Amino acid sequence: MQTLCTAAQLRTCLAPVRRAGQSIGLVPTMGCFHQGHLALMREARRQEGVVVVSLFVNPTQFGPQDDLARYPRDPEGDARAAAGVGVDVLFTPSEQEMYGPADSTWVTVTGTLVEGLCGPHRPGHFRGVATVVCKLFGLVQPDRAYFGEKDYQQLQVIRHMTADLKLPIEIVPVPTVREADGLAMSSRNAYLDPQERAAAPILYRALQAARQAVEHRERMGRGIVARASEIIAQEPRLKLQYLELVDADTLAPLPRLDRPGVLAVAAYLGTTRLIDNIRLDPGKKSE
C-alpha cells in the first residue's frame, strides 16, 4: 500500500492506472477505521482494479459546536487496517492540500435532501460534505465511490450531486455494519461511557419495532414513528433530536408509507450524537 499526501503524488500514481484501463474505486473517509469502513474497502477491493481510500477530517463539514477538535484519530492503526484489507493507495492530504488559501468554491445541494433530518441541526454540514467529496472526485476521478448507508442523508446528497453535476461516477451504497447488540458502527461510539454504551442499542431496537409495525400493516407515518418513539422513551439517557419517516430517494417527509421510505433517527447520549436509520418498504400488502 502506498500512502500519499499530495494531489500531485496522487495524480502521478493514478495516471498510469487509468491509461492501463484498470478501474479505480474511491472510499472517502475521516479515518479511525471500524468494521463499517472496512466493509466499504472490502466491497471496493472486490469490484476494482485499484482501491484508493482517502483519510481527511474535513473541517468544513463541522459546525462551530461540533466535535472537530476531539474527533478520534488513529493514523497508524488506520494504515495497518487499510493495508490489511488490500487497499492500494491511502491518501492523507493536509488541510492546505484540500483547501487553498484563496479557496472560494462551494458545492451545495438544496431542497428536500437537506431540509429535514440532520440538515436543520447541522447548518453547513452537507455543503462541506458535498464540496470535499466533489474535490476528491476531481482528484481521484474514480469509476465508483463507496458510501455507507448508515449516513443515509449523506449518501443521498452525494448521489444527487453526482447525477446533477453529470459526473461519470457510480455511487455504491454499502449496508450499515452493526455491533452484536445492533448498535451501528461509528467512530463516535468511542465517546460513549459504559452506561451510555449499554443504552445505545435502543436506537436500533426502536427502528426494528417500527419495521415490525410495517410488517403488521401499519402504513401511516405517524403510527410508524410512534412505535419507534415508544421504545426510545424507555431510555431516559437518550435525548431525541429527530425521528422522521422520509422518502428513500428525495428525503421529503412521508406521511404515508406508499413508496420506499427510510426511518431515520438522531439522538444524544450525554454529549455524543448518534444517528441510525432503517429502510421501510410498503411491499405488496399495502397496495
Add this chain to the structure above:
Amino acid sequence: MQTLCTAAQLRTCLAPVRRAGQSIGLVPTMGCFHQGHLALMREARRQEGVVVVSLFVNPTQFGPQDDLARYPRDPEGDARAAAGVGVDVLFTPSEQEMYGPADSTWVTVTGTLVEGLCGPHRPGHFRGVATVVCKLFGLVQPDRAYFGEKDYQQLQVIRHMTADLKLPIEIVPVPTVREADGLAMSSRNAYLDPQERAAAPILYRALQAARQAVEHRERMGRGIVARASEIIAQEPRLKLQYLELVDADTLAPLPRLDRPGVLAVAAYLGTTRLIDNIRLDPGKKSE
C-alpha cells in the same frame, strides 16, 4: 461534424476518443456565433485531437430582468460556422437534458471574485455559470476548456472553480476579438440600433485612454478610472453601470496599480448591456 443532443450520445461518442489517448477540448457557448466564438474554436482546433462545442442558452445564469427570452439564436448558422472551422462535435442539449426535474445542486464561487463588477448587478448569474460549466465539464471531461477574455469575471470564476474543485482541466483564455472600430464582439451587439452601434466603441476608447494614462506613469486607481470616465462622459447615450480597476487574479478592488490589474466596464446603450475590459500592467517603471 456530429451534432449531438443527449448526454448519453456524447458519452458514447467521446469514450473511444479518450481510450485512444486523443485530447479533448471544450468550447462552452450560448450560440449565435461571431468571430469571438470562432477564435475560441480555432484555438481549440489548433491544440486538440477532438473539439467539442456546446451550445446551450443556460437559463440559470439569467436573472428575471435579463434577456433570456430575446437572447439571439441561430442554430443553422451556428452549425455551418462551427463545421467551417473544423469543430468535431456540436453538443446542443435541451434544458431537460442539463437540468433534471429533481435537480438540486449548485456550484457557487464566493468572495472577491463575485463581489464586484457584474456580481452585484446580476445576482445568481455566476452561480448559474459555475453550475452549468461544472455539468459540461462532468459530461465532456475535456483536457482543456476555452473561454474568452471579454467575459473576464466569468473567466476568473471558472479558473478558480476548476482549481478549487481539483478538476484535471486546463482553462485556456483567448483574447477578445474586436470590430474594426474597437467594439468587443458580443452576441448582444445585435440588439444595438445604428446610433447605439455608432456610440458603442467609446467603451474601448475609454479603456485605451486609461492604458495610456498608465503608460504615462499614472498608478493610482482613482486616476486611472477618472481618465476612462472622462471619455465615457462624452457619450450621453451611455449609462454607466460600473467602471472598476481590480486585481487581475482575485478581482479585489485595486486602489493602486502595484500588480497586474484589469479595468472593467459595464454600460447600457438603450436597453442593451455591454461589457468590456482591458488588462493593465504596472510594468517595471512603477517599481
